[in-house]
Amino acid sequence: MSGARGDQDALSQVEAFARIRLLRSPNIGPVSYRQLLARFGTAVAAIEGLPELGSRGKKAYRPAPKEKIEREIEGVIASGARYLFHDQDHYPALLAEIDSAPPIITCRGNQALASEPCVAIVGARNASGAATKLAREWARELSQAGLTVVSGLARGIDGAAHEGSFPKTIGVIASGIDIAYPPQHKELQEKIATEGLLIAEQPPGTEPRGRHFPSRNRIIAGLASGTLVVEAAPRSGSLITARLAGEAGREVMAIPGSPLDPRSAGCNQLIRDGAVLVSEPQHVIELLETFTGAPRSTYRVAEDPTTFDYEELSKLEWGEAKASGDEAGAIGRLLTKAPIGVDELIRQSGAEPAMVHMVLLDLELSGELERHDDGGVSRM
Incomplete structure (x- = not known):
């Protein structure tokens, strides 16, 4: 097991x-x-x-x-799968580096693929014919260069990337390991599971739901040293994957497209925000072959600006809380429905990190805390 x-x-x-x-x-x-x-x-x-x-x-x-x-x-x-735990040798090393790495995943296929150099290729479900062809051809060339291609088995760009790179491909799904989604990719998913590698975080029998896809995206980004976005709308799951890759300190790359095509707007925006513009597979290969953990891309999502500095107020409240023995309450009162980083929570509260983590754990067990894939926390 x-x-x-x-x-x-x-x-x-x-x-x-x-x-x-x-x-x-x-x-x-x-x-x-x-x-x-x-x-x-x-x-x-x-x-x-x-x-x-x-x-x-x-x-x-x-x-x-x-x-x-x-x-x-x-x-x-x-289903012919097996469990892989976070501290086992075959657990992918790059995936283990992200803060929210899944402690347990289920796998079918060649687990060694996840330990090889990987590149994630993602993009629009309703992709243009030209972008789909491009994704397939780039995936083929990247796999021939020794890179394992990771994607999410969705329609459009994802499916093309898997087909072009087969069998050096990893499919990460938002459902249980025994559920094919989307249904039209049932044969492709089974082919990946038998000759490539199929990974699921959800238990068997789990149908994919909206909240599962961002979780799947963090695994895609975490497995690879770089994420390439081929074609994407301004608000799409592909951009979530790119954001998570940037936050994990990985390369973020994008293929530019026509400003007249809405499906290219996401890629063009990524490049404007610091993703590396790539126009041929060799650019991707050069970036990832020399990747040392310090990405050339500068793409990051800017933090929401705050109009109120809580630091002085929280220090005062923390001093009063220590005097009254209500340290946990003081930490809890800093939480709202807006996500905040744990490091920022520690800074604002003035509490010891161990105390903050213990309060967050208590709130989580009682169903009052939500953890986000970017490491932030908020009230439910």
Whole structure:
């Protein structure tokens, strides 16, 4: 069930089961999962400690039922997949570097592909014929140069990228490993699963929902040292992937297009905002062959400007909170429905990082906190 690392590092079946159960428990995400493992040492101990940690909520906390996890494991086995845990040797090293890396993924196919140099190719679902042809041809040339092509199995650019790079391709899906989406890519998905590599974060049987696609996009961006956007509208999932790649310190590249075509507006905007303009596959190869972790692209999403500086007020409130013993309340009061970075929360509160992380974990277990793929947190 757990995959191999070496005899001394292999997970026991009991610990592997507990890890899956921990991650599937209510209000547990990648960040809180890692914090709980760090605090308790093992998932077995974390499961035992969850009811007490979650007792501050409005109702008693219950971890995921064992029967539910047993059914999930049966589904993984039945689909010919296997689990891969965040601390196993075959877990992709670049993916492990992002803060919100999935602690557990399910895989079918050649896992070695994820350890090779990767480039993500993404773009519009309703892509133009010219862009689809371009994506297929570029993917073929990039794969022949030794790069594994990562994409999301969507219609349009994604499908063309997979077809052009096969079998050096990785498909990351927003559904369970046993669900084909979109339905018209059922054969392509199965082909990738048997000869390339198919990755899913969601449990088997999970139908894709809107909130799953940004999570899938962070995996696509995290697997690759660079993300290439072929054609995209100004507001699209492809630009989310580009943003996540930029935030992870990876290369962001875009192919320019006609200003008269709305489907090119996203790429043109990316270039204007600092993405590297590429006009032939060799440009991508040169960028990624010499990638050292310091990208040439300067694309980042600007933070929303704030009109009020909370720093002095929060320092005063923190001093009063320490005097009254309400440090947790002071931290919680800094949270709103607008996302804020954890580092910024630590700075504004003046609290010790461990205290802030503990308060956030308590709020998350009680269902009051939302964690965002960019590392921000907000009130539910």
